[in-house]
Amino acid sequence: MDFIRWFDDIGTADIAQVGGKNASLGEMYRELSRQGVRVPNGFAITAHAYRRTLDEAGAWARLRELLQGLDTRDVDELARRAAKARDIVYGATLPAELADQIASAHGRLLEQYGVDASFAVRSSATAEDLPTASFAGQHESFLNISGEARLLDAVRRCFASLFKDRAMSYRVEHGLDHLKVFQSVGVMKMVRSDRAAAGVAFTLDTETGFRDVVFITGAWGLGENVVQGTVDPDEFHVFKPTFNQGHRAVLRRRAGSKELRMVYATGTAGRETVRNVPTSPQDRERFCVGDEQVLELADVAIRIEAHYSRKAGRPMPMDIEWARDGVDGQLYIVQARPETVASQRPPGLVEQHHLQAHGEVLASGRAVGNRIASGKVRVIDDVSQLASFRPGEVLVADSTMPDWGTVMKSAAAVVTNRGGRTCHAAIVARELGIPAVVGCENATARLRTGAEVTVSCAEGAVGHVYAGALQWSTTTTDVAQLPRPQTRVMVNVGNPDLAFQTGLLPADGVGLARMEFIVAEHIQAHPMALLHPEKIDDAAMRERVLHLARGFARPADYFVRQLAEGVGTIAAAFYPRPVIVRMSDFKTNEYASLLGGRWFEPHEENPMIGFRGASRYAHPAYAEGFALECAAMRRVREEMGLVNVQLMIPFCRRVQEAERVLEAMAAQGLARGVGGLQILVMCEIPNNVLQIDAFSRLFDGFSIGSNDLTQLVLGVDRDSELVAFDFDERDEGVKAMIEQAIVGGRRNGRHVGICGQAPADYPELARWLVELGIDSISVTPDALLEVLREVLHVEQQLGRPPRGAQDGT
8 A cells, every 4th residue: 555645646636635735735846846836845645544544553433432522612621632532643653564655755855855854744634725614723733854753753743633622623613524534744845944034925915805916924934933923924915917917016015023033953852843043133124035035926826826726717815835945045835725714705795894982002913804892801821721711802812822723713802912914813813703913012911801902903904902892883885786876986095004905995996095194104204304314413313214214225215115115005906996196295394293304394384375285396495305206106107017096286386386396297207198197186276276277288187175175265274173163165165166176177178076075074065066077076985885875876866877886987
C-alpha cells in the first residue's frame, strides 16, 4: 500500500485522499509553477495512512465510545474528552510500512534540498479548506522539523490534532461525523522566512467583501505570528482592475507594530523548534516587504484566484499564505484555500450600523467587521479562566487561540491586545458575525471584568471600546434590484477607511471627495512644513514633522504618497464610477493646526472668507504646497490608473483667478482635457453664478456648495452660533441663485450638481432640485438611500422612467 503522494501527483480532485490543504498545494505545484507561482516541494501522507494507523491500534471503538453523547456546548466536558481522544490517537504506533515510506520520502527531499534542510509538517483534514467551510488554525502545524524521529513524532501529533477542541466543535456545527473526517499530513520544505518575512494575502477585502483588491498582511519572521495574531502586521492593498491593465502600484499601506519575530530555536533538546524574539526597533519602523514584493504577491494572488475560479466555474476569492526566503530572496506560496467568510455574504445586501451616541473611549485598535455590540467585560488572562465566561459578555484577552472557539461563539464581541485583521480572533469574529477590536495593546489593562461597554467597528478601520451601553441603529437594504433615477445620486466621502464599505452602496459615484480628512488624519503635517522643515524654529516640532516622513528621500514625498493613497482608495472603491476630488480647502486657522502649520499661516480675523481655496494655489505662500497636491493627483491617475478621478477647484472668486489656477495645474502636468481629465469648480460664491457663462468656458462642470453659497448670499457667518437662526438654504434668495446656476450650466452644456447637506436635510429642497433638472445630488452615505428613494418618487411623479437596477448608464 502506497501511503505517500507527491505534490506533483495530486490536485483538487484528491481531497478525499490528501485533504484540502495538501490537495491545494499539489494543485499549485503541478499547475501554476510554470506561471511563476513558487511552491516548495513536498509530499502528502494520505488519509488512508491515518485510518490504517487507527485500525492497527484498535482505536476506533475507544473513540466512538468516548465521543458518544458529547455536548460541545459544555466547554469543560469538551476539553476533557478532546484531550482523551488526542491521547488515543497519539498513542497509536505508526505501522512499520508507513514509517518506512515517510523515511524514504524524507530522504528524497533531503537529496533535493540538502542535508541541512528542515521541513514544515502540516495537518490536512479531508473536510478542510472547502469552498464553504474552513478549518483554518484548528489542527496542528509544526515548523522547522529536522531528523527522522522528530518528523515521525510530528506526524503523530498532526493525526491527534484532528481532535482539538475547536475542530470538534466546528465539525458538530457543520454536521460532520468525527469518525468520518480523516487526517492527512503534508511535509514540505521550510521557507527561511525566519530570516525575512511572511504573512497572508486575500483576493478581497476581508472586512467589506470588496472583490477588486488583493489584501496582503505580513510581519518579520515565520508566518505563524500573523496567522495566530501574535503581532500587529503590516497591511497593503493592490487594486486588481488597474493592476491587470498594467498599472503596477500599491493602492494603500499601513505599518504594523510587528512586536515579535518568530525564528528557529537552536540548541534546544525538547520539542520546541521555533521561538519568538523581540523585533528590533529599526525593523518595527520599516515595512517587512517593499513595493516590488507586494506587487509580485498581488500578481501571484491574482493568478491563483483566476485558476481556482476557472476550475470552480465561478468567482473564487482565495486566502493565501506566503513566505519570503531570506536565503534566496524569493517569494513562496505555502498554502491557499477558498475564502469562506466575506465571499459568502449575499450580494447586494447592505447592512449599516450607526452609533446614536458616544462615550469615553477606553481602548482602540483595528476594527474587524462593521458591527456594534455591547455587554459586560470578561477579561481572560489565562486559559483556565475560560470556564467563568458567560454568554453575551465581551471577551477581552491578550490574544485568542483556536481552542477558544466554543467560548467565542457565545461572545457579544472580542477585544485583544495583539493581532491584526487576519489573526485568529479576527477570523473567528468574522465567521461568527460579531465585532472585534484587535491590536489594542492595552485592552486587558484598561478594561475591567463586569464593566458595561460598547464595542464599535462601524466607524472605519479603527475600532473603539466605549464606556457604557450606548444606543445604536441597524438598517439592512437589498440594493441588488433597486432602480436608479435619471438624476445621479452620489455620495460625499472624506475618510478612505470607509471607502470600500461606502462603495457597496447604490451610488453613482462620489460627488465630493474631501482631501482635508486625509491631510489631517493620515498626513498630519502642513505640506509647507514638509517642504521646508528648516523654517520651523521649534526643535521638538521640527523633529515631530521629520519623524512622520522617516524613510523617505524627501519629507515632501511622504505627503504625496499618503495623499495619493488616500484619494486612490476612495477612487478604487467606486471605480469606474466618477470620483470628484476637491483640491484642499482648509481655512488658515485649520491649516495652522496641522503639525508645523503655524509657521506658514497668517492669522485672520475671519478665515471663512479669507486665504482659502483657489486663492492659495498660485500664491507664493502656498504654490509649492499646491504642487504637492497636484503631484499626488497625477500619481493617482497615471501610476495607479484611476482615471475616474476628476478634480474640482473650491472657493474660486474670479475668472482671472480660475485662469491662474488652471495654468498652475497644467504646469504640474494636470491640463484639462489631457488624458480625459475633467476639472470642475465649486459654485459657492455669488460671482460663480453671475458669471457662469465665463466660468463655463474654463471648467467642465459645477458643484453647488450650498453651505458657502447660503452664507454669502445671506451674509451669515456659518461658524457663528449667534446668527445661526438666519442660515437657511431654503431662503428664496438662495434658491434663486441655485436655479440660476442650474439654468446657466445647462445653457452652456455643463454638468451641474450639488454637494451640500441641504437636499438630505430638507426633502422638499431635493424635490425642487429634481424638478429643476439638476444633474446630480451628492449626500452623506447615511442619507443616500433615503434621498435615492425620494428622487425616484419625484421622478415617477414627473413621468421620468428609472434607469433600472444597478444601471449606471
